[in-house]
Amino acid sequence: MNATVAQLTARSLLGRRRALLLLALAGVILVLAVISRLLAGKDAEVTVVILGGFALGTLVPLLGLIAGTGAIGPEIDDGSIVYLLSKPLGRPSIVLSKLVVAIGVVVALAVLPTLVAGLVLSGTSDRLAVGYALAALVAGIAYCALFLALAVITRHAVVVGLLYALIWESLVGNLVPGAQALSIQQWALALTEKVVGARSEELGITSAVGLGTAVPLLLVVVIGFTWYAGWRLRSLRLTDAE
């Protein structure tokens, strides 16, 4: 972990306009929560729809994609990564610093808003707020690690990431039960299911995988992709072939 790499990453990731846009994205869920609470009152099912469908299903993967790819992709594209690579720094430490910044962004703009929205929607009842916030946290970490590695591997990381989040997790995941087993969202949901406990099935919080499978898979994705990104960065080709 290198503080200077993290600072440079944070500055480019949170350029003035982008920070505002990301804040607006986070604001949407809070506004939704407030409106829903005012109109429908304290309703666990509405909470599940908003936190499960919007927060965990859309906000977290989207911010994970923006922060994960944005932490390193633009620097690779414009060549400015050379200023980090031409230093006596271990490549894994560069990747780790960038990952920490990306996770920080997701925590601030997706995980905390999820927690606050949960509390606004249904307070502490059924531990829904905490359950979904925890799921958002682990999913956020996994998405960041996955998309950061993708940005090191391919210049089309945003497209590939969108395909994964939209096509695989949302579409294929909903139609083909087997595909759900390979979905970060489902792994994270296993955590919510555990935290909410007995009422989870009644509320429709059911993950395609058990916690015993989800945790190792999450660890494999986070550690595996972070390690792989560091390894790939060691042989990153900076030249456009003449």
Next chain:
Amino acid sequence: MSTLVLDTVSRWFGNVVAVNDVSMTIGPGVTGLLGPNGAGKSTLIHMMGGFLAPSSGTVTLDGEVVWRNEGIYRRIGLVPEREGMYDAVSGWRFVLANAKLHRLPDPEAAARRALQTVEMTDVQDREIGAYSKGMKQRVKMATALVHDPPVLLLDEPFNGMDPRQRLQLMGLLRSMGEAGRTVLFSSHILEEVEQIAGSIQVMVAGRHAASGGFREIRRLMTERPHQYTIRSADDRALASAIIADASASSVQLVTIRDSTRALHVEATDFSAFVRVLPQIARRSGIRLYEVSPADESLESVFSYLVTRETR
């Protein structure tokens, strides 16, 4: 004092050979890497800087392999050709960040010194995004100098600089070479290289075409056979008069633009031929309409050098 050694280095991208069996030693002083665009200069510099693995052969700095060796950057300063930098930060913050990334004991002092060296202290607090091309180039230089490296690699450093900045950078590189640093810069302009490089390495089409001092390179370039395209009142008569003289080795009747006929002459002795041609024309009573060099582009000079090397 540091020495970069390239030992039978090749690099190919798929089917394209960018650098072909190049061996060279770059020692202290200023070395110019000269060659036309696409000659493989950037590929070579990327391999010297450890950013690209040679497909075969080795690149070493003082005996240490540079590829996948992060420690090497304590001794190398790199000025990349591409302009991408962290536009949202100021010049000062960026150079300071570079000093910190090198874990220098006093990064502020190092950053200040580097910015002074490139004369950027006046505008150091402006965001990089607001800099002109020349200013960006100088900030890039400052980041490469911040850790006071014995080896400096610069990829087309004069691109986009105005004449004053160019002179300033030339002075800077020259003084660094004189101080015993190993400075290598690439350029496709002979005059640039001539003015500051004590030694020149010429690359053409991925090959190492020639090396030596600029006088040697100049001599190789002026002593090569020169080609001319000549239009006259009577091409056939002029052709026979030229071939009768020893200053040309071949004369060809060719068709140039708009089906105009002309002569293509290969002169063996550049200075003798340009003196003799008007005399021949006058003696034969042939009016010359046009005499133009057919191969004065840098590429043709380079390709002469490379074919000469491989003969």
